[in-house]
Amino acid sequence: xxxxxxxxxxxAGIAAGIKENGNPDLAxxxxxxPRRAAAGVFTSNRVKAAPVLWSEQVLKGGTVGAVVLNSxxxxxxxxxxxxxxxxxxxxxxAEVLKGHSAGEIAVASTGLIGLLLPxxxxxxxxxxxxxxxxxxxxxxxxxxxxxxxxxxKTAVRQGEGWTVGGMAKGAGMLAPxxxxxxxxxxxxxxxxxxxxxxxxxxATRTTFDRVDSDGCMSTNDTVLLLASGASGTVxxxxxxxxxxxxxxxxxARQLIGDxxxxxxxxxxxxxxxxxxxxAVEVGRSIARNNLLKCAIHGEDPNxxxxxxxxxxxxxxxxxxxxxxxxxxxxxxxAGSVGEDRDLVDMRFREVRITADLSAGSASxxxxxxxxxxxxxxxxxxxxx
Amino acid sequence: xxxxxxxxxxxAGIAAGIKENGNPDLAxxxxxxPRRAAAGVFTSNRVKAAPVLWSEQVLKGGTVGAVVLNSxxxxxxxxxxxxxxxxxxxxxxAEVLKGHSAGEIAVASTGLIGLLLPxxxxxxxxxxxxxxxxxxxxxxxxxxxxxxxxxxKTAVRQGEGWTVGGMAKGAGMLAPxxxxxxxxxxxxxxxxxxxxxxxxxxATRTTFDRVDSDGCMSTNDTVLLLASGASGTVxxxxxxxxxxxxxxxxxARQLIGDxxxxxxxxxxxxxxxxxxxxAVEVGRSIARNNLLKCAIHGEDPNxxxxxxxxxxxxxxxxxxxxxxxxxxxxxxxAGSVGEDRDLVDMRFREVRITADLSAGSASxxxxxxxxxxxxxxxxxxxxx
Numbered sequence: 001x002x003x004x005x006x007x008x009x010x011x012a013g014i015a016a017g018i019k020e021n022g023n024p025d026l027a028x029x030x031x032x033x034p035r036r037a038a039a040g041v042f043t044s045n046r047v048k049a050a051p052v053l054w055s056e057q058v059l060k061g062g063t064v065g066a067v068v069l070n071s072x073x074x075x076x077x078x079x080x081x082x083x084x085x086x087x088x089x090x091x092x093x094a095e096v097l098k099g100h101s102a103g104e105i106a107v108a109s110t111g112l113i114g115l116l117l118p119x120x121x122x123x124x125x126x127x128x129x130x131x132x133x134x135x136x137x138x139x140x141x142x143x144x145x146x147x148x149x150x151x152x153k154t155a156v157r158q159g160e161g162w163t164v165g166g167m168a169k170g171a172g173m174l175a176p177x178x179x180x181x182x183x184x185x186x187x188x189x190x191x192x193x194x195x196x197x198x199x200x201x202x203a204t205r206t207t208f209d210r211v212d213s214d215g216c217m218s219t220n221d222t223v224l225l226l227a228s229g230a231s232g233t234v235x236x237x238x239x240x241x242x243x244x245x246x247x248x249x250x251x252a253r254q255l256i257g258d259x260x261x262x263x264x265x266x267x268x269x270x271x272x273x274x275x276x277x278x279a280v281e282v283g284r285s286i287a288r289n290n291l292l293k294c295a296i297h298g299e300d301p302n303x304x305x306x307x308x309x310x311x312x313x314x315x316x317x318x319x320x321x322x323x324x325x326x327x328x329x330x331x332x333x334a335g336s337v338g339e340d341r342d343l344v345d346m347r348f349r350e351v352r353i354t355a356d357l358s359a360g361s362a363s364x365x366x367x368x369x370x371x372x373x374x375x376x377x378x379x380x381x382x383x384x
Numbered sequence: 385x386x387x388x389x390x391x392x393x394x395x396a397g398i399a400a401g402i403k404e405n406g407n408p409d410l411a412x413x414x415x416x417x418p419r420r421a422a423a424g425v426f427t428s429n430r431v432k433a434a435p436v437l438w439s440e441q442v443l444k445g446g447t448v449g450a451v452v453l454n455s456x457x458x459x460x461x462x463x464x465x466x467x468x469x470x471x472x473x474x475x476x477x478a479e480v481l482k483g484h485s486a487g488e489i490a491v492a493s494t495g496l497i498g499l500l501l502p503x504x505x506x507x508x509x510x511x512x513x514x515x516x517x518x519x520x521x522x523x524x525x526x527x528x529x530x531x532x533x534x535x536x537k538t539a540v541r542q543g544e545g546w547t548v549g550g551m552a553k554g555a556g557m558l559a560p561x562x563x564x565x566x567x568x569x570x571x572x573x574x575x576x577x578x579x580x581x582x583x584x585x586x587a588t589r590t591t592f593d594r595v596d597s598d599g600c601m602s603t604n605d606t607v608l609l610l611a612s613g614a615s616g617t618v619x620x621x622x623x624x625x626x627x628x629x630x631x632x633x634x635x636a637r638q639l640i641g642d643x644x645x646x647x648x649x650x651x652x653x654x655x656x657x658x659x660x661x662x663a664v665e666v667g668r669s670i671a672r673n674n675l676l677k678c679a680i681h682g683e684d685p686n687x688x689x690x691x692x693x694x695x696x697x698x699x700x701x702x703x704x705x706x707x708x709x710x711x712x713x714x715x716x717x718a719g720s721v722g723e724d725r726d727l728v729d730m731r732f733r734e735v736r737i738t739a740d741l742s743a744g745s746a747s748x749x750x751x752x753x754x755x756x757x758x759x760x761x762x763x764x765x766x767x768x
Contacts, residue, residue: 047695047703047719077691079704079720113688114721217696219688290598290674290755291763298764304497304603307461311431312601319431320463335431336463337498371674373757379675380682 002138002154003029005165006188008228011137013144016125018072018118024144025072026122028129029184030097031065035229036104038064039196041204043221049076050086051107052220058090058106062193064226065100067184068093068126069145071169073111073118076219085117092123096130108182108222110147110169142167145182148378150258155250157243161233162189164243168251181208181255183223185247188231189240199241200225207248210280210366211256212287223248256367257349261375264296266368268353272323274360278315282355283366285309293371299346301326306355307335321358327351386522386538387413389549390572392612395521397528400509402456402502408528409456410506412513413568414481415449419613420488422448423580425588427605433460434470435491436604442474442490446577448610449484451568452477452510453529455553457495457502460603469501476507480514492566492606494531494553526551529566532762534642539634541627545617546573548627552635565592565639567607569631572615573624583625584609591632594664594750595640596671598759607632640751641733645759648680650752652737656707658744662699666739667750669693677755683730685710690739691719705742711735 004011009031016026031038040059042052058064068089075082090105109117132140142152149169156165170181185200204223225244235243256265268286273279286292289309295302303324310322324332329344331337351370369375388395393415400410415422424443426436442448452473459466470491478486493501516524526536533553540549554565569584588607609628619627640649652670657663670676673693679686687708694706708716713728715721735754753759 045692045695046697046701047691047706074688077688077716077720079718082720113686113692114716116721217692219692219695290759294760294763297760300764302497304458304461307431308429308497308601308603311429311603313430317430322431332461332498334463336461336466337500371760373760375674376678376681376755376757376760379678380684 001156001165002142002167003165003184003186004135004138005156006163006186006228008032008188008230009186010133010135011141012129012132012134013137013140014125014129014132016128017121018070025070026125026129027069027141027144028126028133029067029141030133031226031228033228035190035227036063036065037191037193037196037227038062039193039200039225041200041223043218045217045219047077047219049074049109049220050078050082051075051109052222053083054086054090055106055108055222058104061104063104064106064224065104066093066097067106067108067224069108069182070122071110071145071147073109073115074113074220075109075117076113078116081116085119088119089122092126096127106224110145110182110220113219138167145169148260153251153254155247157246159189159235159239159243162187162231162235164247166247166251168255170255181221183251185225185244187227188229189227189235190229190231190233191227191235191240195237196225196227199244202241203245203248207245207252210364211252212284212366212368252367256369259369261372261378262369263372264351264370265349266296266351266353266370268366268368269363270355270357271363272356272358272360273362274316276362276364279362279364281313282310282315282357283364285313286353286355287366287368290371296351297370297372301331301341301344301346303332306353307332310355315357316359317357323356323358325354385540385549386526386551387549387568387570388519388522389540390547390570390612392416392572392614393570394517394519395525396513396516396518397521397524398509398513398516400512401505402454409454410509410513411453411525411528412510412517413451413525414517415610415612417612419574419611420447420449421575421577421580421611422446423577423584423609425584425607427602429601429603431461431603433458433493433604434462434466435459435493436606437467438470438474439490439492439606442488445488447488448490448608449488450477450481451490451492451608453492453566454506455494455529455531457493457499458497458604459493459501460497462500465500469503472503473506473510476510480511490608494529494566494604497603522551529553532644537635537638539631541630543573543619543623543627546571546615546619548631550631550635552639554639565605567635569609569628571611572613573611573619574613574615574617575611575619575624579621580609580611583628586625587629587632591629591636594748595636596668596750596752640753643753645756645762646753647756648735648754649733650680650735650737650754652750652752653747654739654741655747656740656742656744657746658700660746660748663746663748665697666694666699666741667748669697670737670739671750671752674755680735681754681756685715685725685728685730687716690737691716694739699741700743701741707740707742709738
């Protein structure tokens with residue numbers, strides 16, 4: 001049910017002709033109220049796409065009436081014309097939706113960088129999508145934002161009298177701060193925008209921000225949380241925050257499971273860290289080590305590459321106190337050879353690496369993918 | 385002529401049986417004086433191999449009489465036994481070489497992490513190598529330190545009455561601080577160890593430290609510079625430093641040209657930076673962007689991926705003032721679409737990326753490689 005699982009929302013997903021292959025490429029999500037509270041988190045890349053620059057401004061007001069999302073073009077590195085196109089997109093949506101103003105319409109785009117969007121396709125597409133808005137349109141919207149995703153991603157959690165649902169896309173350029181992605185979450189809980197903001201930031205910090213498929217940070221990452229208040233229920237803050245976190249976690253796991261060219265999903269858990277920051281730094285360093293990612297692809301429990309990745313960090317640890325397990329076999333103990341590496345069974349898609357720094361009690365989990373010839377192929381040929 | 389181009393040095397390279405395939409795997413370089421001055425630079429990885437820990441101590445004395453190098457095993461993450469093995473290696477060399485003490489013998493190892501060396505092969509190998517020492521042995525020594533290198537690497541520069549020569553190995557795990565490698569440089573110039581140290585540090589800073597094949601930092605990187613004084617000539621310091629730099633630059637370029645699985649050598653020049661540190665940070669970020677490395681492999685001048693890599697840095701720049709050229713075609717101007725990307729000819733092995741930050745006058749060059757299916761294959765299967 002995606003973004004329409006919660007009451008008060010309608011959505012649509014259509015083929016506007018932005019993608020040359022005719023696949024769906026335009027999604028519209030509308031908050032029908034009574035509330036239109038919203039929060040957003042955006043890429044920390046300093047080269048930001050036009051829709052990110054636009055939507056950051058929109059979100060400062062804490063109110064979002066609708067979101068226009070397109071695949072088939074990122075509208076990034078497109079200069080003043082790109083920004084004018086995003087502005088025109090919001091104006092067009094405000095015009096066709098009635099009762100909405102452009103300044104409260106968020107825009108998100110995904111696809112190739114450095115190309116202007118075909119506005120002659122996109123603007124009529126918004127009108128068409130508006131005509132197809134439905135309280136059952138969430139799946140179609142989730143399908144329309146796919147790029148190289150092989151499946152669309154949705155998740156829902158129920159609270160007591162309220163719901164949080166959402167959709168996500170993301171397949172390449174997955175990396176922290178945030179994984180490349182467009183995500184729209186909706187809820188019918190009666191929550192104001194500051195509370196939405198707190199819940200969303202805490203949720204993304206430990207979910208999307210800890211997905212590191214290929215170390216590449218996008219120019220377009222956007223995560224939005226919209227509240228309609230249509231359930232009439234004011235949730236308990238902790239329960240609401242947990243539901244938002246659970247939906248984000250579910251979607252983040254789906255992103256890793258569908259990353260470009262990947263054959264393995266790698267769950268890296270760093271334990272025994274002096275601080276959570278140390279655990280995250282070490283987890284990211286392991287997640288980004290190309291040699292290790294190749295080894296995991298080859299089902300080779302090459303713990304030496306884990307240690308060499310840990311060694312590049314500033315985290316607190318002593319080399320001769322490091323322990324590493326791969327799929328629960330402690331192949332490295334005290335910085336040296338541990339249990340027999342032949343005991344490690346790596347046939348399954350999920351691979352678990354545990355790195356114990358023996359320096360404290362903090363921990364963190366980072367998700368990554370292996371590095372494969374398919375990834376190389378898909379990303380050598382993507383723009384051609 | 386490698387490490388024996390300079391007077392006062394003998395070397396040997398033999399097959400000791402450390403590698404199961406019978407290829408040469410043990411090199412010995414001896415400084416016959418009259419001076420035995422030396423300087424060394426080692427990996428900044430905090431997980432250091434036993435020979436690195438040993439040789440760092442040896443170099444603190446500023447005197448090195450001989451270097452024992454082996455391929456076929458890195459002796460990294462091998463615990464106390466690994467360190468004892470390195471110590472025994474130095475003791476054995478001191479014993480067979482006469483007139484040398486173990487505390488002045490440097491040891492370097494390369495190969496798989498996490499395996500103990502076969503000392504029953506290595507120690508007799510040292511005796512055998514000592515018997516083959518020759519003032520013409522430099523090439524054989526360079527061959528014996530190869531791992532996945534397809535060719536051995538040597539370089540020589542002549543000064544007025546003196547010579548600097550060297551050998552290097554390195555193919556995977558090439559990344560700054562240092563590129564993975566073993567390098568031994570020799571000179572017959574009459575230079576003391578503090579001056580050697582200054583020349584070597586400045587040379588590696590702008591050569592080996594700016595090679596970033598795959599973003600992975602080794603546990604074993606070692607660069608040594610030995611001076612025999614046999615020419616009887618005290619060189620002018622600047623001329624000597626430049627010769628050392630030129631030999632390092634030559635060897636570094638050879639390392640990139642022979643990196644595992646690479647089909648392109650990428651020269652990334654960052655110009656218009658506010659500081660040299662900014663230029664290096666931006667260059668490294670571009671060098672490590674897997675999506676860009678795939679695009680270059682596919683001969684796709686995907687400048688959007690260059691901008692997204694720049695955007696992840698803390699360097700001084702404004703997104704709308706960034707310019708990017710690929711093979712001298714300015715495909716991105718003012719952060720947006722520039723010249724026609726179809727003008728970029730990427731058929732040749734060397735690809736030049738120029739990133740202009742428009743923020744100052746500092747610059748730096750980083751060398752990298754593309755990301756290929758061959759790299760994935762070679763590093764999925766390396767340990768099996």
